[in-house]
Amino acid sequence: MKAKIKFKKATSPFYAELREEVKLLLTEKVIRKANRLLIIKFISYTVIFLLLYGNLFNPYMKGKTWAVILNYTLLGLTGILLAFNCSHDCVHNTFSKYKKMNQFIYYITFNLQGVNARLWRKRHITSHHVFPNVDGCDADIDDNIFIRLSAHHPIRNIHQYQHFYATLLYCFYTLHWIFIKDFIYLRKKELGNLRNQNHSWKSVVEVVVLKLAYFTYMLVLPAIFTGIPGTTIMISFLIMHLTISLFFVLTLIISHLSLETDFPIADENGCLPYDYYEHQLAVSLDYHPTNPLANWIFGGFNSHAAHHLFPGLPHTLYTIITPAIKKAAVRNNFPYHEKSIAEAVISHYQYLWKLSK
Template sequence: MSGRISFQPRPANGFAAQLRPLAERLLDDPARLRRGRRLLLVKGLCFGGLAALAYGGLLSAGPSPAQAALAAVAFGLAALLLAINIGHDGAHGTLVRRRGLNHLLQFLTFVPIGVDAYLWRFRHIASHHVFPNVNGSDIDIDANAFLRLSPNQPWRGRFRFQHLYAPAVYGLVALHSTWVQDYAYLFQRDLANARDIRHPWPRYLEFALGKAIHVALWFGVPALVLPFSVAELLGLYLLGLGVMSVVFVFMLVGTHFSTAALFPVPDAEGRLGHDFAEHALVTSIDWAPASPIAGFLAGGANTHAAHHLFPRVPHVHYRALTPLIAETAGRNGLAYNRRSFPGMVADHFRFLYRMGRPVTAPPSAARPQGG
């Protein structure tokens, strides 16, 4: 089915056609583009500097477990902010004009968090951004043993309590991505909508190099300068990645897994119910999109509709694009989904609760219901 999925034709004067000239006018401003480039540089220096300071604090902790633990958490969080603000844009090719440099910057910013940059880029752009919230074609909602994240996935009795145990699962996401998921994805030939995958051989070397540097950062170098055992270093690693993982998931999980988001089902001919732009809008949730603080920290995660509509635009412009998206959606009778950050998190847990209820009828097209 996934190979035959397609969108509705774009209407000549519909949502996408009305939005594009507004966005082009906004972005056709040299001063705005210069400010955006400066802001990206400031973010890189800020979060990179924080990561370096935190790592220095870890290496200078001496025999103090408390300082080492605090520094490990700070390093994990700073590395996360660097990855989502710089590495994510690099994955989409929006940091600089040179493709190879974008990929190098993504690699360098992803190494501290442990996730392979190439595999993440491959599945994020070739799967999630093509068919968000479509089962079998969006790798981010592939069925898993722990959580039911779509009304179009089969229900199991263990999901009754997923709204209670989900935070524990979220704390393990980074570890699972680094040491289980990446290895599985490296050798799988079919992933969601991608078939007969063949990675270039240099990517295997890149994979090994990234994992080696990650281990050296968290274990090798600290072992040389700190009086801690391997078990204690492992504890610092689990703490740093665990806190980072929870923060990462809570920033992103409600941007698609929400009671307001649609989970479209293709018809018998593989056709989805919207054109691509409308599909991107109705499957996305924004949180605090007007907040400059959220905009600085979240790397565009809070302006998620703009990111899916304009993935080749640097995220520093999403806050300005979002009012245009909301206004154009309203004129076309489309829902623009917006929450506060606490509201987005609370709604995600309502969604988990609904997805954990027994299913009494097959889902139709879309909006999450418990049964």
């Protein structure tokens, strides 16, 4: 019988000290400001998203292919930013003190992107966040036929070229998620560290109905109620997905899959080499973690160490607590990885090249 995966017992004062330092930093005034910023971001991205969608029905758009393509692309990017900056916090119940409000917002905003909110939450919370970068436990790095994401995965002949063709595959990430990935997860009995997964027929119907609703509001309604040709709508929709796929992948994948991040292996007793908190630092890479503009755009995904150490805090606090994390890591001789976003993307492709050998 396979040993249950577990973390090494914590012996360092790292987290105990850090938690006290963070408490001192997060005064009532700081927390109120961070919560206000969350609401401002939610309103801003929601209003922009609705205005861009409404603009598709603007008579001015008729006959202007370039304007339709641009509008769709901006609409898609705004939807991703809404998910980054609001939905993700709602999934962790850090947007509002009211759990039902968090559930409502993340459910609506995620499904507006064509991906199933419920399936993503289960994978994210109960798999990725528990054992990030651990093979067989983190659903985000499951064995992939086309891309080898871990040195512990089997190597196939096609992988020797993966650093060349990865960008092309990344361009279709969201379309693959919408059309294929969600349905694969509906059929999978084992998902990362999750075993005996079962989905009721109601869950399956929910997934199908929500996807039909997505295609209805993104494709059918504009085709019926505007003078925009159907081919223009389809081309615009495709370009939108190519753009947001690259943006989505290359701002998220670099947080865990790079030359700097570790992929810990459990020993014969199922024990990982790090305690829980050192593990979160070892497998994460930050980019511009204290930059307010980066925080506004990426919703804290650029401050991944802070997010994995303090998932119960809203991302608008990460710029404040990251300096304390850095200092605590140095004091305790714990790993901490930080690069610019350009360096992080380069590191990811170097990582793919390394794993192609």
